[in-house]
Amino acid sequence: MSYCVNCGVELQKSEPRCPLCGTEVINPNELLEEKPIRPYPSHVEHLDRSVDRRYIASFVSLLLLIPLFTTMLANVLVSRQLTWSYLVLGGELVAFTVFLLPMIARMPKVLYMVIDTLAVCVLLLLIRVLTQSSWDWLLLLGFPITVLSALMCWFFSVMASKKCRIPVLIRFSFALACVGLLVVAIEFFIGLHLQRIAWPTWSLYVLFPCLVLASSLLILNRRAKVKEEIKKRFYF
Ligand SMILES: [Zn+2]
Known part of the structure; x- marks a missing residue:
């Protein structure tokens, strides 16, 4: 029985290298002997997932x-x-x-x-x-809300993409503000459909918490920057 000289893992006799750290296995006593055949297949087939x-x-x-x-x-x-x-x-x-x-x-x-x-x-x-x-609910309610939701999904996908260089906290802040505004827009279109457009009411219960959370994330992002600045200046 042999062990890896580097990490100490137990090795099979057939192993030319340590399976854990990759260190070559050299056993001076076995140099003259032929290496046993490895118990694994030499060719491994990989399936193309796509x-x-x-x-x-x-x-x-x-x-x-x-x-x-x-x-x-x-x-x-x-x-x-x-x-x-x-x-x-x-x-x-x-x-x-x-x-x-x-x-x-x-x-x-x-x-x-x-x-x-x-x-x-x-x-x-x-x-x-x-x-x-009637066409009303389709043109004043169905289509506008569908298009707005699609635009929001597209915005979220842009924010979530790896290429986006905006800091994560600001991205979340934008997303929250976006959700709040969408709810206000939904209430607006419902009002338009019912022909009684008025100052938004129930959607404000969603908008305000969203805006408060969004602005606190912005503040948090600024604080993180300040912290980083202090770190850089004071070398700790
Ligand atoms: Zn090892």
Whole structure:
């Protein structure tokens, strides 16, 4: 039995190097003997994960067609025309663009956001056509909130990207302020839809805590800078 001269780990007779620290194993007593055959395969096959994910995503996309065709068939058999099954189509379209498309196709992040937003808008349009409700809720409520939420998601993705050079605390501060403002915007569009635009009320309960937290993060960031400055000047 031999041990690594560097880290002391116990070694198999067949090991040419220490598996822990990589130090070469030289046993003077064994120099003349032939090294035993290593008990591991010499070739290790690595699976390409991206190809694997793309394959699974394509397979799941095909599986999504089963409930779609089933509901469409049931719809036609019962109502003699396609009606509510369009909602399944819209829902699956959103699920596909949000979860499966990023695994299948590679494109800039902005393009994913645009496609996802369009898919949600198509779903909302289908709901509006099927329920035969007024255009008001779609144009004044559905579309604006969808677009605003998409813009916020895009902003978050920019803030979360590794290329972003803004300090982390400032990024969180911006994100919090953004959430607060989105809630105010949602209340504004609800007011617009109900035709009673007024000073924001319930959204302020979200906006103020968000702004307070955001500004405290900014202060904290400044303090960190001051601390760093003191460290540099006083060499500790
Ligand atoms: Zn070692």
